[in-house]
Amino acid sequence: MGKKLFVEEFQGLDFSMKYGVEKTLFCGQSDFQSVDIVETKTFGKMLLNDGLVMVTERDEFVYHDMIAHVPLFTHPCPRKVLIIGGGDGGTAREVLRHDVVEKCVMVEIDAMVVEASRTHLPSMSCSLDHPKLELRIEDGIKYVEETDEVFDVVLVDSTDPIGPAAPLFGSAFYQNVYRCLAETGIVVAQGESSHYEKKSQEKLLSIVSEIFPVRALYNYHNLTYPGGMWSFALASKGPHPLKDFDSSKVSASRLNFRYYNEAVHWGAFALPSFQKDLVGGYLSP
Amino acid sequence: MGKKLFVEEFQGLDFSMKYGVEKTLFCGQSDFQSVDIVETKTFGKMLLNDGLVMVTERDEFVYHDMIAHVPLFTHPCPRKVLIIGGGDGGTAREVLRHDVVEKCVMVEIDAMVVEASRTHLPSMSCSLDHPKLELRIEDGIKYVEETDEVFDVVLVDSTDPIGPAAPLFGSAFYQNVYRCLAETGIVVAQGESSHYEKKSQEKLLSIVSEIFPVRALYNYHNLTYPGGMWSFALASKGPHPLKDFDSSKVSASRLNFRYYNEAVHWGAFALPSFQKDLVGGYLSP
Numbered sequence: 001m002g003k004k005l006f007v008e009e010f011q012g013l014d015f016s017m018k019y020g021v022e023k024t025l026f027c028g029q030s031d032f033q034s035v036d037i038v039e040t041k042t043f044g045k046m047l048l049n050d051g052l053v054m055v056t057e058r059d060e061f062v063y064h065d066m067i068a069h070v071p072l073f074t075h076p077c078p079r080k081v082l083i084i085g086g087g088d089g090g091t092a093r094e095v096l097r098h099d100v101v102e103k104c105v106m107v108e109i110d111a112m113v114v115e116a117s118r119t120h121l122p123s124m125s126c127s128l129d130h131p132k133l134e135l136r137i138e139d140g141i142k143y144v145e146e147t148d149e150v151f152d153v154v155l156v157d158s159t160d161p162i163g164p165a166a167p168l169f170g171s172a173f174y175q176n177v178y179r180c181l182a183e184t185g186i187v188v189a190q191g192e193s194s195h196y197e198k199k200s201q202e203k204l205l206s207i208v209s210e211i212f213p214v215r216a217l218y219n220y221h222n223l224t225y226p227g228g229m230w231s232f233a234l235a236s237k238g239p240h241p242l243k244d245f246d247s248s249k250v251s252a253s254r255l256n257f258r259y260y261n262e263a264v265h266w267g268a269f270a271l272p273s274f275q276k277d278l279v280g281g282y283l284s285p
Numbered sequence: 286m287g288k289k290l291f292v293e294e295f296q297g298l299d300f301s302m303k304y305g306v307e308k309t310l311f312c313g314q315s316d317f318q319s320v321d322i323v324e325t326k327t328f329g330k331m332l333l334n335d336g337l338v339m340v341t342e343r344d345e346f347v348y349h350d351m352i353a354h355v356p357l358f359t360h361p362c363p364r365k366v367l368i369i370g371g372g373d374g375g376t377a378r379e380v381l382r383h384d385v386v387e388k389c390v391m392v393e394i395d396a397m398v399v400e401a402s403r404t405h406l407p408s409m410s411c412s413l414d415h416p417k418l419e420l421r422i423e424d425g426i427k428y429v430e431e432t433d434e435v436f437d438v439v440l441v442d443s444t445d446p447i448g449p450a451a452p453l454f455g456s457a458f459y460q461n462v463y464r465c466l467a468e469t470g471i472v473v474a475q476g477e478s479s480h481y482e483k484k485s486q487e488k489l490l491s492i493v494s495e496i497f498p499v500r501a502l503y504n505y506h507n508l509t510y511p512g513g514m515w516s517f518a519l520a521s522k523g524p525h526p527l528k529d530f531d532s533s534k535v536s537a538s539r540l541n542f543r544y545y546n547e548a549v550h551w552g553a554f555a556l557p558s559f560q561k562d563l564v565g566g567y568l569s570p
Contacts, residue, residue: 229506
């Protein structure tokens with residue numbers, strides 16, 4: 001690589017993606033996971049948890065646009081938003097661009113991710129002191145179990161279903177999310193990959209299909225996730241992401257996004273046939 | 286990787302994708318490029334030209350569905366099809382599934398790619414002896430310059446614009462493609478990546494925009510191309526891939542595809558904002 005340092009992420013035993021590293025900026029072990037931030041030459045700064053690439057400065061706009069704006073433009077009036085996870089701050093940053101949002105609660109279990117992002121990833125963590133944001137360093141599982149607050153949109157911005165995030169892919173968690181959601185509430189969750197994590201994806205959709213009347217899956221192109229094609233799962237008590245999507249709200253918002261736009265909203269739900277075969281049975285028409 | 290052999294493809298100097306190899310099946314040097322076929326554990330057999338991954342058994346359906354079926358379902362009656370390149374045979378295989386196709390001419394410059402694919406990639410090369418196929422081992426550049434044949438659809442199934450494929454990204458080539466196309470003719474070309482090869486993509490679109498009245502770009506998710514999001518460029522003398530797309534023809538064809546379907550046809554043209562900013566100026570409305 002012409003570099004002395006690199007990070008290499010394995011997907012299984014036989015495939016890896018390797019990034020040349022200019023400098024290690026942060027290297028820690030929290031109670032939950034290892035947290036590393038490195039400066040790469042071609043992807044900017046990169047956050048890794050337990051050795052897996054979470055976000056890079058180069059492509060984080062894709063993930064954060066798609067986790068936030070699809071549900072926020074689907075919901076008729078998303079005043080209160082809950083983020084579970086999302087310690088780097090990118091999801092909160094995008095949520096808070098919507099003027100209609102009055103309050104955003106972000107519940108991140110790992111203070112180290114938040115603090116390291118505040119120091120080294122200012123382009124993502126820049127909204128963590130926003131007056132509409134309530135940042136809580138605690139377990140999101142417990143929070144949805146115990147809170148009396150009611151939300152319009154819940155965003156589950158989690159790592160893979162191993163380690164601290166495993167219960168976020170469970171049925172008890174989604175029953176509590178359902179309880180916390182208002183009548184027209186929507187939840188969107190990091191939904192894994194139909195190529196590489198199809199069992200996790202299928203299990204997640206099977207769980208939400210038993211709880212929510214509306215279920216959909218949508219795809220996005222992430223440079224630094226293996227295979228590029230990753231998905232978000234969307235479930236709701238009523239609003240449908242295509243039937244109830246009023247695309248004129250996007251231009252009326254006067255917001256500009258680097259990835260998301262009206263066409264991308266529609267197009268992301270166009271699932272390739274192999275993916276429909278895999279999970280179509282769990283999705284609502 | 287737990288393997289003694291691996292192949293590693295670099296995208297620039299600071300990023301690579303690495304695949305564990307079980308066995309090397311073919312290793313040759315033609316007049317044009319190096320040709321390798323290896324057996325990988327998780328992607329099946331893999332063809333590399335000059336060390337770059339061209340196709341793997343695991344994900345070739347994505348590329349071949351999208352290069353062939355988007356134009357063939359856009360064109361009102363694609364009787365005659367020309368393939369430039371496509372030595373592995375996967376594109377011809379998909380073209381020949383359309384009963385309406387009466388003749389398909391495939392012009393591949395490198396006999397070694399064809400012969401190695403015949404021997405080691407039967408799932409792709411299986412249609413190379415199809416009675417409707419005329420396989421010519423010669424230079425596609427010269428072919429479109431000299432032929433008197435007229436085609437409804439031309440598919441440029443090429444490698445990157447370095448080495449033997451470089452002239453396939455040039456203006457003279459596209460002027461000749463225009464000449465070979467019937468009145469409602471469509472050309473689709475491997476269109477590179479808006480993330481990693483944006484200069485090549487922009488140059489290609491700038492060239493076709495000076496020759497063809499209709500120009501569009503569409504995306505697909507390829508597991509083994511860096512970043513996952515790659516594009517095809519479509520240009521035509523008349524038919525528009527969205528305005529003139531009659532989606533009922535897809536179900537009427539009774540063909541089943543692992544990636545392509547009506548929704549994917551629409552969705553593939555939904556370009557993310559950064560991509561529209563990059564190349565939107567070259568595309569027709």
